[in-house]
Amino acid sequence: MAETPPAGSRFWRAARRVAVLAAMAIAFFPIFWLVSTSLKPHEEWTSSPPVWVTSQPTLQNYRIVFFPEAARRFAAHEAGSLDYKVSGSAWKAFGDSALIATLATFFSVVFGTLAAYSIARYRTGGDNYPFQFLTIRMFPPIAVVVPMVVLFSLLKLTDTYAGMVIAYTAFTLPFSIWMIRSFIEEVPAELEGAAMVHGMTPMRAFLTITVPLIKGGVLATALFVFILNWSEFLFALTLTSGHVVTVTVQVANYVSASSGKLYGVQAAMGTISTIPVILFGYLIQRHLVRGLSFGAIKR
Amino acid sequence: MARRFSIPFNVRLVLPAQLTMMAVVLVPTLIAIWLSLTDWQPTSGVPWYQSELIWFWNFNDLWFDDRFTAALIRTIIVVAVCVAAELGIALSLALLFLDDWPWRKLAVSVIILPMMIVPVDAANAFFMLFNERGPINHVISLLLGRRFEFSWLSDANWAMAPIMLAEIWQWTPLMFLLVLTGFMNLPRNQVRAAIVLGASPVRIFFRIMLPLLAPVITLAVLIRAIETFKIFDPVYILTRGGPGASTETISMFMYNGAFVYFRMGYVAAAALIVLVVVTAICMALARPLQRHG
Numbered sequence: 001m002a003e004t005p006p007a008g009s010r011f012w013r014a015a016r017r018v019a020v021l022a023a024m025a026i027a028f029f030p031i032f033w034l035v036s037t038s039l040k041p042h043e044e045w046t047s048s049p050p051v052w053v054t055s056q057p058t059l060q061n062y063r064i065v066f067f068p069e070a071a072r073r074f075a076a077h078e079a080g081s082l083d084y085k086v087s088g089s090a091w092k093a094f095g096d097s098a099l100i101a102t103l104a105t106f107f108s109v110v111f112g113t114l115a116a117y118s119i120a121r122y123r124t125g126g127d128n129y130p131f132q133f134l135t136i137r138m139f140p141p142i143a144v145v146v147p148m149v150v151l152f153s154l155l156k157l158t159d160t161y162a163g164m165v166i167a168y169t170a171f172t173l174p175f176s177i178w179m180i181r182s183f184i185e186e187v188p189a190e191l192e193g194a195a196m197v198h199g200m201t202p203m204r205a206f207l208t209i210t211v212p213l214i215k216g217g218v219l220a221t222a223l224f225v226f227i228l229n230w231s232e233f234l235f236a237l238t239l240t241s242g243h244v245v246t247v248t249v250q251v252a253n254y255v256s257a258s259s260g261k262l263y264g265v266q267a268a269m270g271t272i273s274t275i276p277v278i279l280f281g282y283l284i285q286r287h288l289v290r291g292l293s294f295g296a297i298k299r
Numbered sequence: 300m301a302r303r304f305s306i307p308f309n310v311r312l313v314l315p316a317q318l319t320m321m322a323v324v325l326v327p328t329l330i331a332i333w334l335s336l337t338d339w340q341p342t343s344g345v346p347w348y349q350s351e352l353i354w355f356w357n358f359n360d361l362w363f364d365d366r367f368t369a370a371l372i373r374t375i376i377v378v379a380v381c382v383a384a385e386l387g388i389a390l391s392l393a394l395l396f397l398d399d400w401p402w403r404k405l406a407v408s409v410i411i412l413p414m415m416i417v418p419v420d421a422a423n424a425f426f427m428l429f430n431e432r433g434p435i436n437h438v439i440s441l442l443l444g445r446r447f448e449f450s451w452l453s454d455a456n457w458a459m460a461p462i463m464l465a466e467i468w469q470w471t472p473l474m475f476l477l478v479l480t481g482f483m484n485l486p487r488n489q490v491r492a493a494i495v496l497g498a499s500p501v502r503i504f505f506r507i508m509l510p511l512l513a514p515v516i517t518l519a520v521l522i523r524a525i526e527t528f529k530i531f532d533p534v535y536i537l538t539r540g541g542p543g544a545s546t547e548t549i550s551m552f553m554y555n556g557a558f559v560y561f562r563m564g565y566v567a568a569a570a571l572i573v574l575v576v577v578t579a580i581c582m583a584l585a586r587p588l589q590r591h592g
Contacts, residue, residue: 016395023392024409030424030468031412033434037427048432048448049440111315118312125313133316136324138581140529142550143570146557147327147334150347170323173316202308231417233532234550238558248419252536263427270420281415282408289480292473296518297480 038062038267045263061268065090090269093250097273100161100246101229104168109222111169112176117206119177120184121192130181133174134294141171145238152239159243167235172225175291179224182295183217184210220287223280230277247273328574334567342561350564357568366544367569370552377463377548378527382520384467389474389519393482394504407479411472418469422536425465426452429537455545458538462546465533470526474519481515482508528577549573 037045039057063070068089115133118124125132148167149158157163187210195205211218236246245253251273254266281288289297306314330347335357339350361367392410396403413421428435429451440447452458485508493503509516531550534540540547540555547555553573556566 019392020395020406024406026468027410027412027472030421030428031416033428034420034424046430046432050432050434050437052434107319111319115313115316118309122309122312124309133320135578135581136320138525138577139324139574140531140550140553140577142529142531142553142557143331143573144324144327146553146563146566146570147330148323149557150330150334150563151327166319167323170319173320177316227415231419233419233535234554237535238554248417251417251419251423266423267427270417270423274415274417274420277417278412278415285408285411288411288414289476293477293518293522297477297484297515 034267034270036267037263038271040264042264061264062272064262064265065268065272088245088250088253090247090250090272093245093247094273096161096245097230097247100164100168100244101226103161103165104172104229105222105226107165107169108172108176108225109180109218112173112221113180113211113218115173116177116181116184117210120181121189121202121206130177133177136171137174141234142238145234149238159240161244163239164235164244164246167239168229168232171232171235172228175225175228175294176221178294178296179221179287179291180214180218182290182298183214183221187213217287220284221291223284224287224291227277227280331567331570331574334564335571337564338562339564340561341563347563353564357565358572360565361569361572366547367552369544370547370549373459373547374528374530374549377459377466377530378524381463381466381470381527382523384463385471385474385523386478386516386520388467388471389478392471392475393479396479397482411476413469414472414476416469418532419536421469422465422533425461425468425533426537429461452538453542455542458542458546462530462533462537465537466527466530470523474523477515477519477522478512481512481519484515485511525577525581 036053038061039059040051040054041056041058041060044051044054066089119130152158152163155163157166191209191213192202192205195209196202200208231248232246233248233252236244236249237252240246240249247269251266251269254262254269284291334347336352336354337347337350338353338357339345339347341347343350345351396407416424427433430436431448431450435451436447436449439449449457451461489507489511490503493507498506529550530548531554534546534548534551535554538546540551544552549569553566553569556562556569
C-alpha cells in the first residue's frame with residue numbers, strides 16, 4: 001500500500017525511525033541479555049550493578065551444559081558456594097527432543113495431510129468437522145494432562161518416547177490439518193480429476209499431481225510443527241520423569257537447592273536450545289502467519 | 300451383488316488423525332469424568348479405578364474454593380490485559396510499516412524475533428531481567444537517582460507484572476504480523492479514493508481501514524485470547540503461582556493441585572469445569588475462523 005497516508009514531513013519520518021528502532025531494541029534486549037549472561041563467569045551472574053557485557057567472556061557455562069563432569073570439577077575447585085548439582089548432560093536432552101519432535105512431526109504431518117486431503121476434496125464429515133480438531137488447541141493442556149497421566153500409567157507409556165510422540169502428534173494435528181488443507185485448496189481439484197479420467201486412483205492422483213505442487217507448503221507445515229514440538233514444556237514436564245528428558249525440561253533442571261537458579265548455565269542452555277527454532281522460524285517466515293492463524297490468513 | 304461392508308475411501312483418510320485425537324482427548328475426558336466423582340489421590344495407594352465415589356462433592360468444594368475462583372478471575376484479567384496490550388502495540392506498530400522504506404524487511408525480522416524463541420527460554424530471560432539486581436531494577440535506579448532493589452517476583456501485588464510483560468513481549472510480534480498482513484491485503488481502491496477526496500489520515504484509519512480490518516483483528520484477538528487463557532510456561536518459570544497463590548492462573552492452579560497436592564479427583568473436576576466453559580466460549584466465538592460459511 002505505497003500510497004496510503006505517507007507521513008510526509010521530515011519530523012514524522014524521524015519520529016517513525018525512532019519508534020521503529022525502539023521497538024527493535026525492546027524485541028532484542030531480553031535475547032541479548034540471555035546470550036550475554038551465558039558468557040559471564042559466575043561472579044557476574046547477579047552482581048550489582050549488573051554487568052551488561054562481560055569483560056572476561058568464558059565458555060564455562062556451555063562446558064557445564066554439555067559436560068556435567070566438568071561442572072562437578074569446577075564446583076569442587078573454585079565455586080565452593082555454588083552447588084552445581086547438574087543432573088544430566090544436555091546431549092541427552094538434545095537427542096531426546098530431536099527424536100521426539102521429529103517423529104511426532106512426521107506422524108502429525110502425514111496424518112494431517114491425509115485428513116486435510118479428505119476434508120478439502122470430499123468435505124468429509126461436513127463443514128463443522130474440521131472444527132472438532134481445533135478443540136484440542138482450545139483446552140488448556142493441563143486439563144487433559146491429569147487423566148492422561150492416569151491413562152499413560154495404565155498403558156505403561158509414562159516417561160517413554162512413544163508416549164511423548166503420541167501426545168505431541170495429537171496436539172499438533174490441528175495445525176497440520178488446517179494449514180495443509182489451506183495449501184490443498186489452492187490447487188484446483190480439476191487437476192486430480194483429469195488424472196483420474198486417465199485411470200489413476202484418487203489416492204494416486206493426489207500423490208502424483210497435488211502433493212508435488214504443495215510440497216513447499218507441507219515442508220513449511222512440518223517445520224512449523226517441529227518448532228511447536230521442540231518448544232513444548234507442559235507435557236514434557238508432567239509426562240516424563242527422568243528417563244526421557246526434553247530440552248525445555250533440561251532448562252528447568254538447572255535450578256539448584258542451595259544457590260537458586262544457575263543463571264549463566266541456564267542462559268547457555270537457553271541460547272543453544274532456542275537456536276534451531278529461530279533458524280526454522282526464519283526459514284518459514286513467509287508461512288508463519290498462515291500457520292499461526294490455522295490457514296485462515298494468507299500472504 | 301452383496302458387497303462386504305467397507306469404510307469409504309475419504310473416511311479411511313481421516314481415520315489416523317481421528318483415532319489419535321480420540322486417544323488423547325476423548326479417552327482422557329472419560330477418565331476425567333470418572334476421576335472427578337472420586338477423591339482419588341495417587342499417594343493413598345489405592346488404584347484410581349477402585350477409589351471411593353464421592354459423587355459431586357468435588358464440584359461442591361470447587362464452588363466454595365476461593366483459590367479456584369481467584370485463579371479463574373485472575374486468568375481472565377491476564378487475558379484481557381495481555382490481549383489488549385498486544386493489540387494496541389501491534390496496531391500502532393503496523394501503521395509504521397504501511398509503506399516501503401529501506402530497512403523495513405530487517406526491522407520486521409528483528410521485531411518478530413520474540414515469537415521465535417522457546418517460551419521457557421523467554422521466561423528465563425525475564426526471570427533474569429527482573430532479578431533484584433537485574434538490569435530492569437538497575438535502569439530504574441539510574442532514572443530515580445537512588446538505589447532501587449525491588450524484588451518483583453516475591454511481591455504478591457507485583458509478581459504478575461513480569462509474567463504479563465513476558466507474555467506481551469513474546470506474543471505482540473504475532474499480533475503485529477497478523478495485523479500487518481491484514482493491512483497489506485486491504486483493497487487499495489477505497490483508501491485511494493478517500494485520499495483523493497481529501498480525507499485526513501486519522502479519518503481514513505478509523506473509518507475505512509479499521510472496519511475493513513475487523514475480521515483479521517477478530518481472528519487475531521480470538522487466537523491470542525485462547526492461547527493466553529492457557530498461560531503456563533512463564534508462570535511456572537517465574538513464580539510457580541507464588542508468592543502464596545498470588546500469581547496462580549487456572550493452568551497453574553490445576554498443576555499445583557495435581558502435582559504438588561496430589562488431589563487428582565479435585566483437579567479432574569476443575570478441569571471438566573474449565574473444559575465446559577472453554578467449549579461454550581469457543582462455540583460462540585469460533586465463527587470467524589469459518590471461512591466457508
